[in-house]
Amino acid sequence: MKEVKIETTLQVYDDIHELPKALQDLMRTAIEARENAYAPYSKFNVGAAILLDNDSVVIGSNQENACFPSGLCAERTAIYYAGAKYPNAKILKMAITASSQNQVTDKPIPPCGACRQAIAEYEIKQEQPIEIYFMGAQGKVIKSNSLANLLPLLFESSVL
């Protein structure tokens, strides 16, 4: 037996104002998208904004359903929209923000495991890392230079 250590490096910004201007804009677009979340059950609104290499910005927000598993997270709504609308464009950056209707969300909210797997698919397909930025409703913003940093030991198509 030998032990394997997996390390990740992330960048932590004090708040949105510390981000470069273009990233502040992308995060503000995600905040706007968050307003259109349909989250009557969880009362937890999430918004995502994706910047593509054709300069387009694609957004998503979580869309819930009375049959809970039929709902979809903001990140997958956005990335599937990007894949459907611009199948040949590369995804450069994704900004994510979440806000509970019940409490102050002042901690960065990372994408769930299923969304990490979905984003990883596009990162592998385009052979170029996707920068991920995530925050709550306020406070710190965490940046990962690549989705791969957030999902060690991911499931890959090479095993199929």
Ligand code: THU
């Ligand atoms: N949600 C997202 O949109 N993204 C995530 O990464 C985690 C959770 C949504 C799903 C559901 O509508 C609500 O937040 C509570 O789980």
